[in-house]
Amino acid sequence: MAEVTLLQTRGLTRRFGGLTAVDRVDFTLMQGEIRAIIGPNGAGKSTFVGLLSGRIAPDAGTVLFDGQDITRLPAHRRVRLGIAYTFQITNIYPAMTVRENLAVAAQSRLAHEAEIAAAAQEAAIAVGLEDRLPDRAGALSYGHQRLLEVAMGLALHPKLLILDEPTQGLSDDEIDNFLTVVRRVAQTATVLLIEHNMDVVMALATAITVLDRGRILAEGPPEAIARDPAVQDAYLGRAT
Ligand SMILES: Nc1ncnc2c1ncn2[C@@H]1O[C@H](COP(=O)(O)OP(=O)(O)OP(=O)(O)O)[C@@H](O)[C@H]1O
Ligand SMILES: [Mg+2]
Numbered sequence: 128m129a130e131v132t133l134l135q136t137r138g139l140t141r142r143f144g145g146l147t148a149v150d151r152v153d154f155t156l157m158q159g160e161i162r163a164i165i166g167p168n169g170a171g172k173s174t175f176v177g178l179l180s181g182r183i184a185p186d187a188g189t190v191l192f193d194g195q196d197i198t199r200l201p202a203h204r205r206v207r208l209g210i211a212y213t214f215q216i217t218n219i220y221p222a223m224t225v226r227e228n229l230a231v232a233a234q235s236r237l238a239h240e241a242e243i244a245a246a247a248q249e250a251a252i253a254v255g256l257e258d259r260l261p262d263r264a265g266a267l268s269y270g271h272q273r274l275l276e277v278a279m280g281l282a283l284h285p286k287l288l289i290l291d292e293p294t295q296g297l298s299d300d301e302i303d304n305f306l307t308v309v310r311r312v313a314q315t316a317t318v319l320l321i322e323h324n325m326d327v328v329m330a331l332a333t334a335i336t337v338l339d340r341g342r343i344l345a346e347g348p349p350e351a352i353a354r355d356p357a358v359q360d361a362y363l364g365r366a367t
Pocket of ligand 1: 143146148166167168169170171172173174175
């Protein structure tokens with residue numbers, strides 16, 4: 128199978144005052160990967176994917192997506208090109224139904240009501256929430272709210288789905304279900320996953336990038352990364 132580059136950054140940099148949160152990062156993501164980004168708290172993981180999604184503007188460097196320079200594109204234009212992003216903090220509309228939440232997402236690419244309804248249904252099925260479509264999103268369990276968030280990303284039919292700590296706060300059963308969902312998603316989209324739970328990372332990732340103090344500390348297949356002494360050092364003192 129031909130290897131196709133989906134996303135590439137060159138020298139990507141973002142400072143906050145005197146702190147360089149993302150420091151000259153060169154990063155390449157191939158189509159079809161499930162890439163995990165790991166690293167200690169404050170390593171720059173969320174800032175990095177914020178730069179990819181366009182929520183945060185870089186101080187230097189470039190982002191190429193699908194062969195196009197998107198460095199200066201606003202977030203909503205990147206969504207239309209196929210970059211979907213779910214936040215570290217749950218970001219749904221609690222007063223609206225599950226169906227309405229999904230319709231809002233689908234509306235960004237579809238105009239006809241029937242198409243939007245179909246897309247909402249399809250996304251709900253993909254995460255196993257089809258029975259909850261009429262329910263108020265705020266009434267869902269925390270785990271189901273996280274799945275709804277993923278489904279909202281899927282309703283965009285993304286080429287790239289970015290998930291920032293999607294399993295945070297989930298029970299073991301919910302995590303098992305989440306693994307199934309991501310594997311299903313990965314059949315049609317490339318997945319970039321920030322994740323602290325190493326069991327989840329090892330179960331899902333086709334490759335791992337380790338960020339530490341804004342720089343790529345290591346990158347490679349899961350087994351090699353798990354054995355890497357520098358990676359173990361960066362994690363020393365961490366609870367998880
Ligand atoms: N808006 C901001 N203003 C100032 N500093 C920020 C801002 N956002 C992030 N930072 C700082 O940049 C660094 C990287 O933060 P970031 O949130 O990207 O880390 P992270 O790897 O996602 O951490 P975590 O695992 O805790 O989510 C941290 O030192 C953080 O305090
Ligand atoms: Mg973060």
